[in-house]
Amino acid sequence: MVEWDKITYKIGDVEVTMGAVLPSDGSAANTKTGGWKSMRPVTDHEKCTACGMCWTFCPEACIHPREEDGKFQADYDYCKGCGICPQVCPVKCIEMVPEEK
Amino acid sequence: MKELIEASHAIAEAVKVVKPDVIAAYPITPQTHIVERLSDFVADGDLKTEYVNVESEFSALSACLGASATGVRSYTATASQGLSLMDEVLYIVSGMRLPICMTIVNRALSAPISIWNDHQDSMTARDAGWIQLYGETAQEGYDLTVMQFKMSEDHRVLLPSMMCIDGFTLSHVYEPVCTLTDEQVRDFLPAYKPLHAVLDPDDPLTQGPIGFPSHFMEFRRTQELAMRESLKVIEEVYNDFNKRFPMEIPDSRPEKYAHLEQYHIEDAEVILVAMGSVCGTIKDAIDEQRAKGVKVGLVKIITHRPFPFEALRASLKNAQKVAIIEKAISPGLGGPVFGEIASALYDKEDRPELRNFIVGLGGRDVRLNHVEKIIEMTKTGEGNKEEWMF
Amino acid sequence: MAIAGLPEEEYFSPGHRACAGCGAAIAMRLITKAAGKDTILVESTGCIEVVSTPYPETAWKLPWIHGAFENNSSIGAGIERALKALGKEDVNVVVFGGDGATYDIGFGAISGVFERGHNLTYICYDNEAYMNTGIQRSSSTPFGASTSTSPSGKESFGKHEWKKDIVHIMAMHGSPYCAQTSIGFPQDAYKKIKTAIETEGPAYVNLFAPCPTGWRHDSALTVEIAKLAVDTGVYPIYEIINGKHKITRPSDVEKLKPLEDYLKIQGRFRHLFKPEKNEEVVGKIQEQVKANLEYILKCQESGL
DSSP states (O other): OOOGGGSEEEETTEEEEGGGOEEOSOGGGGSOGGGGOSEEEEEOTTTOOOOOHHHHHOTTOOEEEOTTTOOEEEOTTTOOOOOHHHHHOTTOOEEEEEOOO | OEEEEEHHHHHHHHHHHHOOSEEEOOOOTTTHHHHHHHHHHHHTTSSOOEEEOOSSHHHHHHHHHHHHHHTOOEEEEEOHHHHHHTHHHHHHHHHTTOOOEEEEEEOOOSSSOOOSOOSHHHHHTTTSSOEEEEOSSHHHHHHHHHHHHHHHHSTTTOOOEEEEEETTTTTTOEEEEEOOOHHHHHHHSOOOOOSSOOOOTTSOEEESOBOOHHHHHHHHHHHHHHHHHHHHHHHHHHHHHHHHSOOOSTTSSOSSOOSEEEESOTTOSEEEEEOTTHHHHHHHHHHHHHHTTOOEEEEEESEEESOOHHHHHHHTTTOSEEEEEESOOBTTTBOHHHHHHHHHHTTOSSOOEEEEEEOOGGGOOOOHHHHHHHHHHHHHTOSOSEEEOO | OEETTEEOOOSBOTTOOOOTTOHHHHHHHHHHHHHOSSEEEEEOSSHHHHHHOBTTOOOBSSOEEEOOSSOHHHHHHHHHHHHHHHTOTTSEEEEEEEHIIIIIITHHHHHHHHHHTOSOEEEEEEOSSBTTTTSBOOTTSOTTOOBTTBOEETTEESOOSOOOOHHHHHHTTTOSEEEEEETTSHHHHHHHHHHHHHSSSOEEEEEEOOOHHHHTOOGGGHHHHHHHHHHTTSSOEEEEETTEEEEEEOOOGGGOOOHHHHHHTOGGGGGGTSSSOOHHHHHHHHHHHHHHHHHHHHHHHTTO
């Protein structure tokens, strides 16, 4: 196992690792790309059949099954508002609405 | 074991005893004898390694990159055009701090195409962040090959290294070499233990991300600090090697390996500075001149990168007239090593006179009379600051 | 756990910097799901490499390495050998890159890797141009498409050269498994990538991944276009298994969806229809689409 304290350096205020290696821990999730969107997908969960098509096609992997009923919901912290999920939804229960400021 | 062996084959023997896990190489004159001999070892089961017959030099170094990043010892060898072809990957390997070891069999760069010796190829790589060593003899080639792995793999260093020997004038020449046993090398060079570069599903890492302006300079800084630190580590390795394996064959190598070898410089009025096998010819010329009462000596550079500033300044401490003899040219500027030495001596109060002599480009023979003339010209001040000795 | 026939586990996290609607991002999710945990990913310089690893962040949850643009396959070969030396041959080596790295600058290296028979999988996420550097043409760019280095203009209808047939080239190296698929059919793509990974030896997958930014279409239409490309015959889904062709879809040259449905919704082909339809170029594209598909079907029919 890599010992991170042995390969991390501080030059001034900047911290860098040897060879710029990083743990593959999905830390990109620290950046909430949700701020990019101008439209957001709103799901009518009454109509949702939990087929998983929206989950399958989301480029951000930010659509998740809800705890309570397994129906799918976009995480607005990451959703970029691309509009794919309404297109692929077989029951058309997702609508893109303008993002409120 | 002492044997009369071709220098290329001596290097192959060194690689055999060091046992890289992956060897990926592409043949190019005059390196071919090294990779062919290694192939023979593999075919006969004398060397257990994953030998990859890649389809180009940039694939050779790239395959080594992959292997080293996975956490194993890797090796390649090339020359001239091959080194140029893998140029992009040289910088990447150093930036990723992968301790890949390589032999360069020095050969001139096209155009015109030449298969013969000069140092232009390894000179173009001096800014790539690789440790760079030059061997004068087959014994040095063998020894430095064994040593370079220990230098590169040291956790204070973790930088790739290239060991340079002259194509044809050394690589294809038979010399007596004292080789080491498996046990001796195993004792001297422990197994490679990666510190940061592994590719393992049980400890997943991301290697080779993009470096924004916010961090890039600091990455370069840590790389440079490692390069500077490596000067000390290289010296430690030399000392360790000297202690364990003293010279057995007279004149085959320096008594004590160090960043520089000094030959008759104590009272020298003229000091020559050079690298590689031409030093053999220079030493012969010095012996002749000394017999005639001319006070001349040689400083041979073994460690070229990192540049041994301290050692060089110390060796030229009392020098009055210094001639830098080199087999490369930076077009429009002059000899590259001349520039480095001038920069090293700039702040010295009583600087010696510095002359630059360009010799042996494209395999042009460097003879005793060339060296005599250089000594003469340096002594009298005759000629231009930069002279080409055709 | 599975959703819609795919494993639920994500190895490509949100927060990556890809454009909204990026087809290649969908591709990454499919590739990593098919590969699973015991995998080392090797990637070339390109869109995904840049958007997924902005130091000090990474979107990857698997071992991943990037070296240069043209050498992802050679690096993968070195890794495959190192794993053999370490006795860890059960770890998958999955090499991927865009069409720039695959069809052009890295072409020689892939050929070398396939000729030597390394046990790894090469996947091209095919968005048909050098996207990351600003939509320049690659040898994967289709005939008639407008890119920044093959723009349509008063004297040009876009790219004058035909798309290189990489799948057949890799198959001719003797690869035991080569396939072409599309993110528009994710379960199919998952299955084919999984098959490629499980195949011993060098396997190749061409994975169609539309690019809203480069192709100039609404980001919402990425998946629709990825489906249309297949069903119009432009990008058929098929396999070459030990040299033998096997079509998945479409299987009938006479029952293809209209080509223009596919071309008209992409800005990179708009010049072929405005101010008026370029009958010659569109006609040539239609001809070639049919001919390519017919070739695959005939091969299959003849047991080739």
